[in-house]
Amino acid sequence: MANTGFLSLCAYGRVTGLAVEAGAGVSHATSICLGQTWREATYCLGVAGGFLSNYLHSLLMESPNDPSVLKALKKKTVIQLKKQCCYVSMDYEGDLYDRGFHHPARFQVPDGQWITLDKERFCCPEPLFQPKLVHQSSPGLHHLALQSLQKVPDHARRDTVGNIVLSGGSSMFPGFPERMCLELNALFHGTGCQIQVLASPERGTAAWAGGSMAASLTSFQHAWMAKAEYQEHGAEYVHKMFQ
Structure with a gap:
C-alpha cells in the first residue's frame, strides 16, 4: 500500500516534494518528506x-x-x-x-x-483552477498546493517547494504545467521564492511508474503482505503493518 503522491515523486527520482495530481477520478495536492506523507498536508479536489x-x-x-x-x-x-x-x-x-x-x-x-x-x-x-465554475466550493488545485506547502514544517519546506511535481492524466492538458507555475508564482508573489514545477512528458502514468520503481527495490521485498494474512486479519491489519 503506498500513497500515489509518493509514487509520483518516485517517478521523478525524489522522496521529498509536493505532488500535484490530477487524475481520472480525483485530484490531490500532497506533501511528502523523505518518503513520509504529511497527512495533514494532503488536500483533495473533486474535479478530475x-x-x-x-x-x-x-x-x-x-x-x-x-x-x-x-x-x-x-x-x-x-x-x-x-x-x-x-x-x-x-x-x-x-x-x-x-x-x-x-x-x-x-x-x-x-x-x-x-x-x-x-x-x-x-x-x-x-x-x-476554478471549481466554482461547476458549483464546487473547494479552492482550485493551485490553492490546495499552497495550503499543502503551508502545512509542511519549516525545516522541510524549502526542499518541498523545490520539488513540485505534476502527475495524472488530467495534468496532460497542453498549458497545464505553465498555468500551474503561473498561479503558484502569483500566490508566492512578494516572498522572494520563484516557483518551478516539474512536468515529465510521461507524467500521465507517473504514479504507476513510481510504483514499479519502488516495488523493484531490494528494501521493498520485506514490505509485502501475503494474501493469506490479509484474508485472516482483514483491512485493519494493513494499518498495523504499514503504519
Whole structure:
C-alpha cells in the first residue's frame, strides 16, 4: 500500500516534494518528506478527468453543433475529444471574452459527422483552477498546493517547494504545467521564492511508474503482505503493518 503522491515523486527520482495530481477520478495536492506523507498536508479536489469529460459534454450541448450528433456521443469519444482538442488557458477571463483568442478545432466522430469546438477547448479544464465554475466550493488545485506547502514544517519546506511535481492524466492538458507555475508564482508573489514545477512528458502514468520503481527495490521485498494474512486479519491489519 503506498500513497500515489509518493509514487509520483518516485517517478521523478525524489522522496521529498509536493505532488500535484490530477487524475481520472480525483485530484490531490500532497506533501511528502523523505518518503513520509504529511497527512495533514494532503488536500483533495473533486474535479478530475471523469468529471471534466462530463463537463465538456454539457458545454458542447450548449454549442451551435447539431444536438442529435452531440447526444449520440459515447463516453469513449468524449474522452478522445477532450484529450485531442482541449487545453488550459493562461488567461481564462481574457480568452473567454475576446473571441480573437479562440482557436476553433474540428473533430470527426466515428459516424463521420464533424463537431467544432470553440471556447469549449479551454473552458473544459478550467474547473481544475476554478471549481466554482461547476458549483464546487473547494479552492482550485493551485490553492490546495499552497495550503499543502503551508502545512509542511519549516525545516522541510524549502526542499518541498523545490520539488513540485505534476502527475495524472488530467495534468496532460497542453498549458497545464505553465498555468500551474503561473498561479503558484502569483500566490508566492512578494516572498522572494520563484516557483518551478516539474512536468515529465510521461507524467500521465507517473504514479504507476513510481510504483514499479519502488516495488523493484531490494528494501521493498520485506514490505509485502501475503494474501493469506490479509484474508485472516482483514483491512485493519494493513494499518498495523504499514503504519
